Amino acid sequence: MRALRSGHISFGLVTLPVQLFAATEEHGPGFHQVHASDGARIRHRRVCELEDREVPRSEIAHGWEAPDGRTVVLLDEDLAVLPLPTRKTVEVLGFISERDVDPVLYAKPYWVGAAGEAGQRPYALLVEALARHGTVAVAKVTLRTRERLAVLRPRHGMLVLHTLLWPEEIREPGDLSSASPVTDRELELAELLMDQLVGVDIADLHDEYAAALEQLVDAKHSGGLLAEPEEPVPVMDLMAALEASMRSASDRPTGSS
Template sequence: MHTIWKGSISFGLVNIPIKLHAATEDKDIKLRNLHKECHSPIKYEKVCPVCDVEVKTEEIVKAYEYTKGKFVVLDEEDLEKLKKENEDKAVEIIDFVMMEQIDPIYYDRTYYMSPGDGGGKAYSLLRKALEESEKVGLAKIIIRSKEQLAVLRVYENTLVMETIHYPDEVRKAGDVPNVPAEDKVTKKEIDTAILLIDQLTTDFEPDKYTDEYRTALLELIESKRTGKEIVTPVEKAPATNVTDLMAALQASIDKTKPKKPAAKKKRVSSKAKKEA
C-alpha cells in the first residue's frame, strides 16, 4: 500500500512514528472531452485574459482576493516558512473524546496508519488504550500544506485517521431554505412510516451494495469497444521541412496554382483532307 505521508503522532510523552496510507479510492469513470469534428482530446491551457498569451507555471504567483478585483500577492518563500513553522506542532493529540459526540457531517477523508521504524510497541499501546477507553483522539496534522483537524480511532485492529472539518467550514443547517418548522403529519402517517422502516431494517453488510451506474457504464463502454464503435483522433497534417522564406512562398504558390486547361485540338477542314 502506497505511503502518502510520514511523520509521528504524540500524546503526552509518547511518540509514535507512523505512515499514512489512503484508506479509500475513487473509482469514478473518467470521461475525456473530445472535439466532435475530429475526436481529438480538448486541451485546457492557462491563458492571461489581458495579455492574451499562455502563461507558464513559473510565471504564476499565488494571491488572495480580499475584495473584488483587489489581491494580496503571497511569495512562495513566505508560504514555505509558514508551512515549516506549523509542521513542527502538527501531530500532537490535543484531546480525547467520545466518538458519538462528533456528528458525521464533520468527517472528510480516511487514512490507514501503520507504525514507522521502531514504532510497533507505541502503536499497539495507543490502539489498546483507545479500544479500552472507547474514546477517539483529536489531533492536528498538516497534509499537503493544509492544517487538518483529525480523529484517531481503531478499525479492524488498525489505527485509522479521519480528517474532519473545522466548525467554521460546516454550513449552518438553519440556513437551508424551505425547511418546515413544524411536523404537520398525523399519528397514522408516522406509524406507517415507522412500520416501513422496521420492515427495511437489517444489519449493515457493505459488500451487498454496489455502484450500479458505474457497472452499467463499464458494460456500455466494453460493448462499444468490442463492437468496434471506437474513434481515434484525426492525424495532424505533417509540417513541411521548408525553412527558406522564398522557398516557402514558392511552395505555397505551386500548391495553390490553378491547373492549365488542356490544349484544344486544331480542326482540319474537309477541303484540306481532299487535297492531302
C-alpha cells in the same frame, strides 16, 4: 501503498513515528472533455496573463493577495518552512466520544501505520487504549498546504485518521424541517417497516453507474434509445403507502436486502 507523508503523533509526552496512506480511491467513469461537434479532445493550458504564453508546471507557484492588493509569490520551499507545529506532528488535543463528532464534519480518511521499530509499541498502545476507552482523539494535522482538524480512531487493530471540516466550513441550512404532524399509527407502521427492512450488508453493494453508462454508450453507438427511468410519484395517502410497503417487505425472500 505509497506513504503520502511521514511524521509523528503526539499525545501528552508520548510521541510515535507514523506514516499516512490514502484510505480511498474514487472510481470515476473516465470521461474526457471533447468538442461536441467533432469529438476532438479539449486541452486545458496554463497561460500567464501578463506574458500571454503557456507556463510549464515547474514555473508555477502559489500566490497570496495582500490587503493592499499586491500578490506575494510563495514557492513550495517557502511552504516547507511554514511555522506550524502540525506540519510534522499530528497534535492530539484531547479525547471525546465519537458520538460527539457531527457526521457532517467528516471529510477524508487515511490509514495510519507505525514507522519503524520505535513506533510499534506506542502505536499498539494508542489503538488499544482508544478501543478500551471508547473515545476518539481530536487532533490537528497539516496536509499539503492546509491545517486540518481530524480525529484518530481504532479500526480492526489499526489507526484511522479522519480529517474533518472546520465548523465554519459547514453552511448553515436554515430551517429545512417539516412542521407537518404525524400520527402515532403512522410512526408505528414506519418503525415496523424499518424492522422488516433490516439486514443490508453495505459490503455487498456496488456502484451501478458504470453498467448504466455502458448501456448508454452501446445505445448511442447503435443509434438506439434507452427508456427513461420513471419519476417517483409523491405520496398522497401516507397510511396507504406505509401499509403497501409493509406488504411488499413481508413478501421478500428471507435474507434479501
